[in-house]
Amino acid sequence: MSDEATGGLPEGAPLSLWVATAGATDFPELRGTVEVDVAVIGGGIAGLTAALALKRSGRSVAVLDAGRIGTGVTGHTTGKVTSLHRLAYTALEDSHGTSAAETYGLANQAAVEHIAEVVADENLDCGFRRVANYTFASSEDTLPLLRSEAALAARLGLPAAFTADVPLPFAVPGAVRFDGQAQIHAVQYLQGLAAAVDGGGSFVFEGTRAIALQEGTPVKVTAGNGTVLAGDAIVATNVPFGDRGRFAALCQPHRSYIVAAPVDTPPMDATFISADEPMRSLLTVRLNGVTYLLVGGEGHPAGEQLDPAPRHASLAAYARSRFGAGSAAYRWSTQDAMPQDGLPYAGPLNPDSRHAFVITGLRKWGLTNGTAAALMLADLLNGTPNDWAPLFDSNRTPRTGSGAGPAGAPAAGAGPNVPQADQDRRIADLGPGDGTVLETAGTSTACFRDDGGNLHTLSAICTHLGCTVGFNRGERTWDCPCHGSRFDVEGRVIQGPATEDLPPRPAP
Numbered sequence: 001m002s003d004e005a006t007g008g009l010p011e012g013a014p015l016s017l018w019v020a021t022a023g024a025t026d027f028p029e030l031r032g033t034v035e036v037d038v039a040v041i042g043g044g045i046a047g048l049t050a051a052l053a054l055k056r057s058g059r060s061v062a063v064l065d066a067g068r069i070g071t072g073v074t075g076h077t078t079g080k081v082t083s084l085h086r087l088a089y090t091a092l093e094d095s096h097g098t099s100a101a102e103t104y105g106l107a108n109q110a111a112v113e114h115i116a117e118v119v120a121d122e123n124l125d126c127g128f129r130r131v132a133n134y135t136f137a138s139s140e141d142t143l144p145l146l147r148s149e150a151a152l153a154a155r156l157g158l159p160a161a162f163t164a165d166v167p168l169p170f171a172v173p174g175a176v177r178f179d180g181q182a183q184i185h186a187v188q189y190l191q192g193l194a195a196a197v198d199g200g201g202s203f204v205f206e207g208t209r210a211i212a213l214q215e216g217t218p219v220k221v222t223a224g225n226g227t228v229l230a231g232d233a234i235v236a237t238n239v240p241f242g243d244r245g246r247f248a249a250l251c252q253p254h255r256s257y258i259v260a261a262p263v264d265t266p267p268m269d270a271t272f273i274s275a276d277e278p279m280r281s282l283l284t285v286r287l288n289g290v291t292y293l294l295v296g297g298e299g300h301p302a303g304e305q306l307d308p309a310p311r312h313a314s315l316a317a318y319a320r321s322r323f324g325a326g327s328a329a330y331r332w333s334t335q336d337a338m339p340q341d342g343l344p345y346a347g348p349l350n351p352d353s354r355h356a357f358v359i360t361g362l363r364k365w366g367l368t369n370g371t372a373a374a375l376m377l378a379d380l381l382n383g384t385p386n387d388w389a390p391l392f393d394s395n396r397t398p399r400t401g402s403g404a405g406p407a408g409a410p411a412a413g414a415g416p417n418v419p420q421a422d423q424d425r426r427i428a429d430l431g432p433g434d435g436t437v438l439e440t441a442g443t444s445t446a447c448f449r450d451d452g453g454n455l456h457t458l459s460a461i462c463t464h465l466g467c468t469v470g471f472n473r474g475e476r477t478w479d480c481p482c483h484g485s486r487f488d489v490e491g492r493v494i495q496g497p498a499t500e501d502l503p504p505r506p507a508p
C-alpha cells in the first residue's frame, strides 16, 4: 500500500483551524419578543449575507444562531472564494443547458466580487487574498475534460484558461485556471458580517435555536426563551426545518474531511482541487507566523463510515508526501447539502409560502453559492428583479433524479429485537468513549459509555423524521444517515434539520 493510504494517525487538535484562530463573539441570547422586518434563522454565510444586504436596503433584521457565529459549516470550510467549482460547467451544461451554466457562473463570479467589496467597505480583517484557483489533472486521460471545461467557462464569460503551467510542487499535466479568485478566513469574515448587521434596530442573537416557525402576518419564530415577530423569515440553517421535509428529500448531506499541517514555504498565490479521484482540495494560509497547508477530501454521504481517523490519516499522508508538510496541527470535518440537480435552492420555504423563505443546497461551494443565493433572496424580498432567481427557484421541479431523498425512508425502530442476554453483553462490552444502538421492543436505544465508565442512554430515533442514528466514535456524536442531523452524547442537537434533542431513555 502507498504511504498516502497508510499514513499514521494525524496528530493535532480535532478542531477547525478557522474556529481555533478566530476571536470570540458574545452576542446575547434572544429573550422576550423582538419585532423586525425580517427574521433570519442561521448565522452562516447564507444567513448573514442576506441579513446585511437587507439591512443595507433599509430593512431591520434579527439573526438567530443556535451556537456562536462561525461555528457551523462555514467555520469548517476550506476557505476558497471562487467561481471555479471543479468541473461544474460541463456538468451543468449537460444537465441544464448553456444558459443555466452561464447564469450559475456569473452569479458565483459576482459573489466573489461582492465578498471583495464587503471586505473593503466594512474594513474587515479576514485574510481576504486574491489568488488564482486551479482544477488540476493527475493523469493525461483527464486533460481533454479540463480543456473543454476551460473553453466552455471562457465562452460563458468567466476568467478561465487551460494551462500546462501549474504551480504545484509535483508534476501534473495541466489544469483549468481561473484568475482573480480569492481565499478568506471564513470565521473572521462571518464575525465581520455579524458586527455590521448588529445595531441600528437590527440584532444578532447567539445561543438561540429556533424551534418553530409559524407563517402568517406577522411570521412568528419561536426560540427557547424568546420570539421574533417579522414581516418575512429566511431559514438559512444549512438544511432547513419547517419545510415538511421537502429539501431533505431534494438534497443529500455529504461529509468531507480537512487537515491543516505546517509547511516551510510561504503561502502559495493559488488554491487547487484535483479533477481525478481521490479528490484533494488544497489551500495555504499564514496565521500567527505559521504557514499551514490545508488538504481536504475523503467525502462520503453523511451518517455512513463513521470513523474519521483513517480519512484524516490519508489527508495528512498526502500533505507529507506531496508537500513535505509536518504533522497535522488541526483536523476537522463537516457536511453540506448536495442538491440532486446540482443547483442551490433559494426562494419560498414551502410551495405556498408567501413570507417564509429558504436557502439550502449549496453543494460544498457555499461561500459563493450561499452569497449569490442570499443576494438574490434579498432582492426578492425587496421586490427588485434579479436574473438569478429562476436558476435558484426553490419551487422548481428538479430536472434530474426522482426527487426522492437518497436515504429518505425513515427507519425508526428498524432492526430485529436483540435478546436480553445479548444486550447485556453488548452493553458490558462497551468501552469508554464507545457507543452502540440496541433494538428492543420495536424501538432503538442509543447507548454511550463515557470516560468515567457511566452509561448514557437516549432514544436512537432522530427527532427530524424518525431515522435511526449511528455512533460516530471519532467525534463522539450520534449522526443520522437520512438528512444529516447530528446530536451530542447528551442528545443535544449539534446540527439540523432536527430542532429537538434526543430524549433520555432507560437502559434496555
Ligand SMILES: Cc1cc2nc3c(=O)[nH]c(=O)nc-3n(C[C@H](O)[C@H](O)[C@H](O)COP(=O)(O)OP(=O)(O)OC[C@H]3O[C@@H](n4cnc5c(N)ncnc54)[C@H](O)[C@@H]3O)c2cc1C
Binding pocket: 041, 042, 043, 044, 045, 046, 047, 064, 065, 066, 067, 068, 069, 070, 071, 072, 073, 074, 075, 076, 077, 078, 079, 080, 081, 082, 208, 209, 210, 211, 236, 237, 238, 239, 241, 254, 255, 256, 257, 258, 296, 333, 334, 335, 336, 360, 362, 363, 364, 365, 366, 367, 368, 369, 370, 496, 499
Ligand atoms: C469540507 C468542506 C469544505 C468546503 N470548502 C468550501 C470552499 O472552499 N469554498 C466554498 O465556497 N464552499 C466550501 N464548502 C461549502 C461551504 O462551506 C458551505 O456551503 C457553507 O459554509 C454553508 O453555509 P450555510 O450558511 O448554509 O451554513 P452554516 O455555516 O452551517 O450556517 C448555518 C447556521 O445555522 C445555525 N442553525 C442551525 N439550525 C438552527 C436553528 N434551528 N436555529 C438557529 N440557528 C440554527 C447553525 O448554528 C449555523 O451557524 C465546503 C464544504 C465542506 C463540507
Ligand code: FES
Binding pocket: 248, 410, 462, 463, 464, 465, 466, 467, 480, 481, 482, 483, 484, 485, 496, 497, 498
Ligand atoms: S430523519 Fe432527517 S435528519 Fe434524521
